[in-house]
Amino acid sequence: MNSLDSVMDIDQPKNQEDPFLKFIDYARSALSPEPDENLDPNGNGAETSTGPSWNWIASRILKTCSAYSSGVTAAILLSDISQAWSEQHRDRPPKKMPECVKQSRKKYKRRKLPNTVTIDSIFEKNFLSLNSVLEAVIVEAFVLPGTNISMLSLGDYWSSNTIDIYLHQRYCDLTRNGLLKKGREIFLTGCYLRPATKGGSAYMRLLPTEYLTILLDEAEDGDLMLIGTKFCSDPFCSISLAAAYKDVCYSLYARIEIIGPLEVHGTLQSKQITLVDNDGVKLQFLLWGDQVVLANLLSVGSMLALDRPYIASSVDRGIETSNEVCLEFGSTTQLFLVPLIQHEEQVSVALTPNRYQGSRLQSTIDPSQAPQVSQVSLPCDSHGSIDFSSYPFQSFVTDLHDKMTGVSLYGVVTNITRERSTTEAIFSLRVEDTTGAIWAKLHFVKCWSLRRLSIGHTVYISGLTCSMTKRKGLEALWFENTAGASFFNLSSLPALLNSSCLHKLSSLSDLSSQTSCMQIVQVWLKMKMVHVSKRFSHAICGHFVTEQPNDVLECSFCNTSCGAEVIHTFYLKITLADESGEVSAWCTGHTATELLQISPDEFFELPEDDQAMYPTSLEKQRFTVAIVNCKQQGCGPNDALRVLETEGISWEITGALKSE
Incomplete structure (x- = not known):
């Protein structure tokens, strides 16, 4: 169903309707192929949909709402979703593709790496970031005439264009021994782009990068023999610092178990990658400084072959490990990768x-x-x-x-x-x-x-x-x-109040103790029934702080002392009214500021008489508010926080927008 009205009319209990969920259904139906196109041609009932997933659409809508705080329309959302999906999934093979790339594509069973870009996108944008990954196939390896400069012409599985790269000197021997040849897959990152210029080269090229891995295929006899003869003879337990100091070189083969987070040591950044060999022995493979982009080429579960890694002392590097040595990407290190083949499992669902x-x-x-x-x-x-x-x-x-x-x-x-x-x-x-x-x-x-x-x-x-x-x-x-x-x-979320395609208006009479989901209501304020007080809140989480002995301010939410991270805020208790009734509610932070149309510091600088009279000036002003039931049942352990915030009032105003 491609009509938003049709989606909104789905038969379900009225008090359970959620326009946000309905819009996700509508957007997915608008972008997805017809169900018949999704069925596996082999007749096994497996869906191979090329449409976006539910959570991809939900995340995209919320990201757009965060970017457009003043509100969005259905047209804006659908346009943004459609464009983002189109850009993300330009991965169908183009009509014009080198034959060796086509043949290699037939064996492509792994998942695309997170930072992968296509060669076509480089040509379109005339830009390539250093963190981008190229999953490339060598179309041709050659030497520039009259020089000793090796070049590779690269294609990929999603592009009709090819692009040339100057090969870094550490890999030139691999072209001479035939490892870097036509049809070989490689991963690259840390590439600088040399654009085509009017006065210079007429061709766009990539400058040399050290950060390259050569893919090996265990189904190919030559690659399997290389792995067995070159990389499987040195287990981790055979490595010693003494031998490394005598220039003994190692060739190692291990599974990537963990790719650690980026760590910062002053101005130096690093990453730790945990490797496990066939005997279950673990070693840390360290990347330093600019080398950390190499982690973009790796994936947990893949097999990594390291030729001539630098052997370092784990004590000298400050690594907590049971092994005295660790590995680093040295000046002569070359990396080979057997990527993890992504297996799939059939999951039964209701259409x-x-x-x-x-x-x-x-x-x-x-x-x-x-x-x-x-x-x-x-x-x-x-x-x-x-x-x-x-x-x-x-x-x-x-x-x-x-x-x-x-x-x-x-x-x-x-x-x-x-x-x-x-x-x-x-x-x-x-x-x-x-x-x-x-x-x-x-x-x-x-x-x-x-x-x-x-x-x-x-x-x-x-x-x-x-x-x-x-x-x-x-x-x-x-x-x-x-x-x-x-x-x-x-x-x-501010945009939700001003986006009619994502909410429906309720009335105050619809609210009950059984209401669990957020409600959007158009109300006016009854300022004669208002209480305004000053509170201190934790700037990080927005919850109130309490004063402990020795004048220590503690956040009631984070359960930590706040130090200088304390700000003034309102605590506002107010009566909301519409044509159907009245409700007492409370709010704090930005919402209270929006309702009172004044900041806490400005308000509490007013004389006491002016503070007392100020709310009457806002009598009958209309607002669209988001209201939630903050007195959920069965909460138990956090009762102290709830009492401090709600003071027995069941409804919290979480967002407010003044109506024109």
């Missing part, structure tokens, strides 16, 4: 999932009334974890199980706590949707970075990983710096 039961089929449903069942193929790693980032439908709490990655959830926060047994910034968030609730453990890089979030707020989380705890309970984990991880608080 028309029930939003209130989740997409998993219920055994109690009458088979004649059950939705049509199909399957989707999702990537699966070597540990059996399935990546749900491309899952076509919305995931619900009831769908979650062990060994799921890339999961997205949309629901209401019903509790938040901070883990006290660690110095790390780890918060547990209880998220509830129409099918159930789950605790998600949020791991932050330094400290809480999601601004103000509280009970009753509607959130969207992507990049969750689900696993079983030692007590056989299901746990959802979220790491702030993980690729694909995002967090949006819809209840405080």
Whole structure:
């Protein structure tokens, strides 16, 4: 169905309608091929859709809303989504492609690396960033006439153009021994682009880069022999510092187990990559300074062959490891890679999932009334974890199980706590949707970075990983710096109030103690029933602070002392009214400032009489507000925070926009 009105008229309980979810369905139907085009031609019922996944569209809409705080229209959103999807998925093979690239493409079974760009895009933009990755196939290897400069002509699986690169001197011997030849796949990064110029070269070329890996295929006899004879003779346990100091060279072969985060040591940056050889021995492979871009070419689970790595002392490098040595990318090091082949697993889904039961089929449903069942193929790693980032439908709490990655959830926060047994910034968030609730453990890089979030707020989380705890309970984990991880608080998203395609207006009479999702209401203020007071809040999280003995200010949310990170804020209790009734509510922070049309510092600088009279000047002014039920049931452990904030009032105003 490609009509927004048709999507909005889906038959479901009125109090459960969510325009944001409906717009995602509408956008996906507008961008996706017809269902018949998605079915596997072999007739096995597996869906091979080229349309965007549910969570990709949800994330894109929220990113656009964050960029356009004044509001968006359906046309703006659809245009942005369509353009972004088109740019991201220009990966169909063009009509004009070198024959050797076409032949190599038939064996392409791995996942595209995160920073991969196409050669066509380089020509279109006349730009290439140093962090970009080229997954290239050698079309031709040659030497410039009259010189000893080796060149490679490169193509890729998604482009009709080819581009030449000057080969770095450390790899020239590989052209002479036939390893870098026509049809060989290579990964490159850290490339500088030399554009075509009117007065100079008429051709765009890439300047030499040290950061290159040569791909090996274990299905090819020559590559398999190279791996066996050259790289498998030196296990990690045979490496010694004494031998390295005598210029003994090693050729090593190991699986990439962990690619660590970027670390900064003053002005020097580094990355640690954990390698495991066939005997289970682990060594750290260190990248320093500009070398860290090499990590863009690597993926966990792939096999890495290192020829002549630099052998360093782990003690001298400050590495905590049981081995006395570590590896580095030295001046003569060459890297070869056997990429992890991305296996897929068939996951059964309902083609028309029930939003209130989740997409998993219920055994109690009458088979004649059950939705049509199909399957989707999702990537699966070597540990059996399935990546749900491309899952076509919305995931619900009831769908979650062990060994799921890339999961997205949309629901209401019903509790938040901070883990006290660690110095790390780890918060547990209880998220509830129409099918159930789950605790998600949020791991932050330094400290809480999601601004103000509280009970009753509607959130969207992507990049969750689900696993079983030692007590056989299901746990959802979220790491702030993980690729694909995002967090949006819809209840405080300014654009939502001014985007009619993403919300529907409710009346105050629709609110009840059973209301769990955010409501958008047009109201006026009854300023004769208002209470304004000054509070101190933690600038990082937006929650109130309390004064402890010895004049220490402690954040009631983060459970830490705040130091200088304290700001003045309003605590506003007010009565909202519309044609259907009245509701008492409270708010703080930016929302209270928007309602009062004055900053806290300006307000509390007024004489006391003026402060008392000020609210009457705003009597009957109209606002569009977002309101949530902050008195969710069963919250238990965080009651102290709730009492401090709500003071017994059930409704929080999380956003306000003055009506013209």
